[in-house]
Amino acid sequence: MDGDLIPLPFQRVLAPFIAKRRTPQIEKQYADIGGGSPILRYTDSQGAGMCELLDELHPETAPHKHYVAFRYAKPLTQETARRMKEDGVKRAIAFTQYPQYSCSTTGSSLNELFRRGRAGEMGDIEWSVIDRWGTHPGFIEAVSQNIEVALSKFEPSRRSDVVLLFSAHSLPMSVVNRGDPYVLEVSVSVNAVMDRLGHSNPFRLVWQSQVGPSAWLGMQTGDAIKGLARLGKKEVILVPIAFTSDHIETLYELDIEYMKEGRELGMEIHRAESLNESPVFIRALADIVAQHLSDYSLGNIGPTSVQMGLRCPGCINATCGQQKHWFARGGR
Numbered sequence: 001m002d003g004d005l006i007p008l009p010f011q012r013v014l015a016p017f018i019a020k021r022r023t024p025q026i027e028k029q030y031a032d033i034g035g036g037s038p039i040l041r042y043t044d045s046q047g048a049g050m051c052e053l054l055d056e057l058h059p060e061t062a063p064h065k066h067y068v069a070f071r072y073a074k075p076l077t078q079e080t081a082r083r084m085k086e087d088g089v090k091r092a093i094a095f096t097q098y099p100q101y102s103c104s105t106t107g108s109s110l111n112e113l114f115r116r117g118r119a120g121e122m123g124d125i126e127w128s129v130i131d132r133w134g135t136h137p138g139f140i141e142a143v144s145q146n147i148e149v150a151l152s153k154f155e156p157s158r159r160s161d162v163v164l165l166f167s168a169h170s171l172p173m174s175v176v177n178r179g180d181p182y183v184l185e186v187s188v189s190v191n192a193v194m195d196r197l198g199h200s201n202p203f204r205l206v207w208q209s210q211v212g213p214s215a216w217l218g219m220q221t222g223d224a225i226k227g228l229a230r231l232g233k234k235e236v237i238l239v240p241i242a243f244t245s246d247h248i249e250t251l252y253e254l255d256i257e258y259m260k261e262g263r264e265l266g267m268e269i270h271r272a273e274s275l276n277e278s279p280v281f282i283r284a285l286a287d288i289v290a291q292h293l294s295d296y297s298l299g300n301i302g303p304t305s306v307q308m309g310l311r312c313p314g315c316i317n318a319t320c321g322q323q324k325h326w327f328a329r330g331g332r
């Protein structure tokens, strides 16, 4: 139903129809990964760990408290907005948990937050935004360490031949072609990880989880695994690079579908663990926020980044423009 994510003709009729048709298949996938997504559990523990560190790192603004606002599952932004109002929150940071910016993810979430704010559902909050952080050294370090753990599962003599297959959620070509920044930002994260690893292994960036019949950005992760097997490159590590915790995309698609496929093709294939409760990652989250708070209080930065101010050159969604203005004024 999210017109900011994927505008459909006759959205109100077509969207529920597509969702209903898709539900049984997706219900089965969630059942297979243990009856639901662990994304809220991980996000909550990351938030709690981050706040504990932040109280030390930036005592001027302590105590810190995290709230989770999801776009499509509970706790929805609307419910979180109401809770923040009840709690009398006066200052908040919208901290996207997508490391790399896409208008289909962070953009849609900020649009929703803006709608709730404009409707007065959040009370009087001064907002600033951390809109992207895909090259933060702590994030890069945490991903790199998980790759090193996966590499250690291979026999030392074969280790340097292992192909690192970075896998990120794909985008419809219609989104890419209107100038969305995500593809560039994911690429830069991959490059930063490879620099940190000293370019020890060959690698590719591929794209997963496309839905529906329209054209999506490729190469698709599943096809890449088959292609590598065909070329005799049978040692592979799958690296999730655009997700910060486990959920259906890692636990079902990567672990159940693709790893199984790869093993059937005679490959030795492992996955770099998701960041989940990585202490290095949680420290990185705290560091990103502490830096933001201190830059903001010194007047070095405004409520939003310079880059966030620019709409995609092909954007025709008026909400994007209103949202950017609203956050640039601190949510007023």
Ligand SMILES: C=CC1=C(C)c2cc3[nH]c(cc4nc(cc5[nH]c(cc1n2)c(C)c5CCC(=O)O)C(CCC(=O)O)=C4C)c(C)c3C=C
Pocket: 005, 006, 022, 026, 037, 038, 039, 098, 102, 104, 105, 169, 170, 171, 172, 175, 211, 242, 243, 247, 248, 249
């Ligand atoms: C970087 C991350 C993501 C991008 C980019 C993204 C784009 C995108 N997604 C859909 C449609 C669906 N996404 C679904 C679930 C889902 N997607 C992401 C991340 C990105 N999506 C996450 C973390 C999750 C949550 C999974 C979980 O908690 O288990 C779903 C629901 C599941 C399903 O039906 O497959 C849909 C649908 C589109 C259309 C899109 C780009 C336009």
Ligand code: FES
Pocket: 103, 107, 178, 180, 310, 311, 312, 315, 316, 317, 320, 321
């Ligand atoms: S789609 Fe990117 S700013 Fe609107």
Ligand SMILES: [Fe+2]
Pocket: 169
């Ligand atoms: Fe998605």
